Amino acid sequence: MMSCGGDQRPQASAKPVFSEAQACAVVESVFGFKVSKIQPLPSYDDQNFHVCVSRAKHTTDGPMEYVLKISNTESSKNPDLIEVQSHIIMFLQAAGFPTASVCRTKGDNITHLMSVDGGSEIKSYLVRLLTYLPGRPIAEIPIRPQLLYEIGRLAAELDKTLEKFHHPKLRCLHRENFIWNLKNVPLLEKYLYALGQDRNREVVERVIQLFKDEVVTKLCHFRECINHGDLNDHNILIESRKSAFGDAVYHVSGVLDFDDMSYGYYVFEVAITIMYMMIESKDPIQVGGHVLAGFESIIPLTPVERGALFLLVCSRFCQSLVMAAYSCQLHPENKAYLMITAKTGWKHLQLMFDMGQKAVEEIWFNTAESYQSGISM
Known part of the structure; x- marks a missing residue:
């Protein structure tokens, strides 16, 4: 059985480079499946393809569009983790969430490990096929x-639904050194060199220090759960429908990645x-209150959790911005995708920092409370 704990993912040679x-x-x-059309999809450190297939003879139903996911070499060393993630996708779909279906291989497995001769070494990649979800990214x-x-x-x-999820390899989700887990913000220090020396780096260093001082000591008071961990503006798909007044009303049609x-x-x-x-908002500081109100309609935060929220949002900006800068050095050909957050992220982080925790919290908490009184702001 493979070890599941220490997956620090950034690696120079990790991303697959399969041709169409x-x-x-x-x-x-x-x-x-017989492929009729295939094209690459943007991705961070894995490789994804949008695949259209031809219908088999004598069949008139079933999906015709899929996503082929080829995991990077580091993630592919951890098949137990990918198996658990795949079962979570299936569990959530069964619970009514708009997640993809996981397709089985001809051998009736949900993943397949394939080896590719790279000339100097043999590289192994885990591949999966998921149904393609309709909709447009919220971005x-x-x-x-x-x-x-x-x-x-x-x-x-x-998160609440996943409280009921069980799997014999669930321990794989305890990813102690995973760079994208928010509790691992201090691990960013080893990647700071990618920023150079400027005000951006000063803000990141300040956030990391505040995280060590004010969040690490409170982790034992937070309520633990399984996190999706990446509900970003490209991983949530939406579709529109006409309201009774004739304008477009959007609803979530897919949750990805x-x-x-x-x-x-x-x-x-x-x-x-x-x-x-x-990231995509013209009025970014207002966003937090509306998201918080929705979250707290299901899971109200405790006072200690609310008190850490400002710094945790700043910390996630730092994770995204630092790792994008670092990854751009490794994969300059993927810069357009990697720097999506950076276009506005530095500006938003600076704005939050300049306003300060008290002022931002006041906006967030007042907005969230306005929903409880029935007057959303």
Whole structure:
């Protein structure tokens, strides 16, 4: 059985580089589908393809669009973790969440480990095939308060539902050195060199120190749960429908990318969600209150959790911005995708820091409380 704990993921050689022809061959040989069209999808350190397949003779139902996921070499060393993540996707779908279906291989497995001769070494990659979910990423639309509220509610419902999830390898989600778990913010120090020396780095260093002083000591008071850990503006899909008044009303049609799941805390999930919903907003500071209101309609935070929320949101900005800068040095060809958060992220982090915790909290908490009184702001 493989070790599950120490997966510090950033690696220079981790990302797969399959061609479209190679990806086609995988779908056809491993999963038994005839590919009619394939194209790459943006990704962080794995490789994803949108795959259209031809219907088998004598069949008129079943999906025709899939996503082929090829895990990076580091993640592929941890098949137990990917198995647990896949079972979580299936569990959530059965519970009514808009997650993908996991397709089985011709050998009736949910993953397949394939080896590729890279010339100097043999590299192994875990591959999965998921159904393709409809909708557009939230990043593509202006987000209104009601949708922010629904996303906060979704985050809480997801964590609450996973309280009932059981699996013999569930311990794999205790990812002690996982760089994207919010409790591991101090691990960012080894990547700070990627920022150079400027005000951005000074703010990050200050956040890391505050995290050590004010959050690490409180972790034992936070309520633990399984976190999705990456409810960002590209991992939540939405579709629109016409309201009775004729305008477009958006609803969540898909939740993607469960690769960053780990044991964390309820307050981590809402902090991560707030940070990513701020990215695309023209009024970012207002975002937190609407997301918090939705989250707390399912899971009210305790006073100690609420007191850490500001610093946790700042900390997630730091994780995203530092690791994007670091990853750009490793994969300059993927810079456009890696720097999505950085376009507005530094500005939002500086704004939060300049305003200070008390002023930001006042806006968030007043907005959240306005929902309880029936007057959303």
